Amino acid sequence: MTGKILAGVPSRLRIGGDWRDAAGGRTFAVTNPADGGELMAVADAGPADAVAALDAAVTAQEAWAATAPRERAEILRRAFEEIHARRDELAVLITLEMGKPLRDAYAEIDYGAEFFRWFAEEAVRIDGGYKVSPNGRGRVLVMRQPVGPSLLVTPWNFPLAMATRKIGPALAAGCTVVVKPAEQTPLTTLALAAVLEHCGVPAGVVNVVTTSDPAGVVGTLLRDGRLRKLSFTGSTEVGRLLLAQAARTVLRTSMELGGNAPFLVFDDADLDAAVDGAIVAKLRNMGEACTAANRFYAQRGIAGEFAERLAARMAGLRVAPGLDEGSQIGPLIDEAGRAKVGTLVDDAVGKGARVLTGGKPLGDAGYFYAPTVLADVPGDAALLSEEIFGPVAPVLPFDTDEEAVALANATEYGLVAYLYTRDLTRALRTAEALETGMIGLNQGVVSNAAAPFGGVKQSGLGREGGPTGIDEYLETKYIAIDV
Known part of the structure; x- marks a missing residue:
């Protein structure tokens, strides 16, 4: 059973609608923590692959942002249903690469899928505002627009749920993404990318780069001025380093960091x-x-x-x-x-x-x-x-x-x-x-999924989930109208 499930998992990078090898054909092994044995090898992206993934996200951004909110919502809803349809195979996959008991893997699937259902509903509720200026001589129009191409860096402990918690609001808001999963557990993210492809996500909207060189791949993307957003879940130590790098381009960030x-x-x-x-x-x-x-x-x-x-x-x-x-x-x-x-x-x-x-x-x-x-x-x-x-x-x-x-x-900490x-x-x-x-x-x-997840002090910045979760992927634009 496990061999059949692993055989169905993509092992290459997902870039611009294609499954492709890493530059130079590099791979790295994913192991089973229950016995230390190798499960399979996956593509090992380098900086050039990261740039190619961002190229694809930038190319797809305008069309995805212009896609009707209802259409974006329907894709996410289909993905929610497809995850449940593949519940058994995804649970085994999570357990194989991460180690958690199968019952916990099922619980993660139920929790993770819910982000797609929740943000499918939020996609059609993005609003703005209109009011008379206090002096009565003008009008104030406020609109909310997608931030743009976003880098999503996910941890190994919840390989499905941490991906859906970031991908869901990003897609609902109209943002394209590059996902960099943890090297210990990339298989679930690759399987999720295949689910999204099956459910109609257009080419270039969701790109996945697996790598054994996270510093090189992420650092390359953070130096690229076309990237507009970083969402990271991981240790406070790494979060501090990423915040320092993001400051160079004044990159919009959200951080879900350590706890105590x-x-x-x-x-x-x-x-x-x-x-x-x-x-x-x-x-x-x-x-x-x-x-x-x-x-x-x-x-x-x-x-x-x-x-x-x-x-x-x-x-x-x-x-x-x-x-x-x-x-x-x-x-x-x-x-x-x-x-x-x-x-x-x-x-x-x-x-x-x-x-x-x-x-x-x-x-x-x-x-x-x-x-x-x-x-x-x-x-x-x-x-x-x-x-x-x-x-x-x-x-x-x-x-x-x-x-x-x-x-x-x-x-x-204050999570x-x-x-x-x-x-x-x-x-x-x-x-x-x-x-x-x-x-x-x-x-x-x-x-x-319906509540705002996040911390204070050195446990992070921003919130994921709930009605405020989509705000992390939206910019506010004000238009002054002379009436």
């Missing part, structure tokens, strides 16, 4: 619900998500019980390759990712943290790490300030509401926070005080 999500459990919380939410917030995608709960703070009177309950649940999870029946925790993306998790756990334990469960790599093949809960974590442990990106939950106590908020906000309490006043007061772009109140998932 606090998970607050107050003493009046439903503890069963809090543990359920913690499992979801921590272990979705094996913890390899910017929204993953990174630091768990429980009020002192319940901290011990919460940690023990969480450890019992995590200890009972089945760690296995994502395609295995009953797999609940798959491998991490690669050896570097697993080594980082191990280093952070060892640092915490070396400083006095106590392992309640896990705390070690698993297996002889692949990149598995045991679900881990740590108690008595010291305040100077590195995993409290760094994004763990793995199945590790450090639990710390707090005493007062004010202390909980102070601990939660003591980070340069998401989670809090559990049955006191509405406490919930609203805490939510208002938390320095994050999103909050999960008595729930462990915040991702929703």
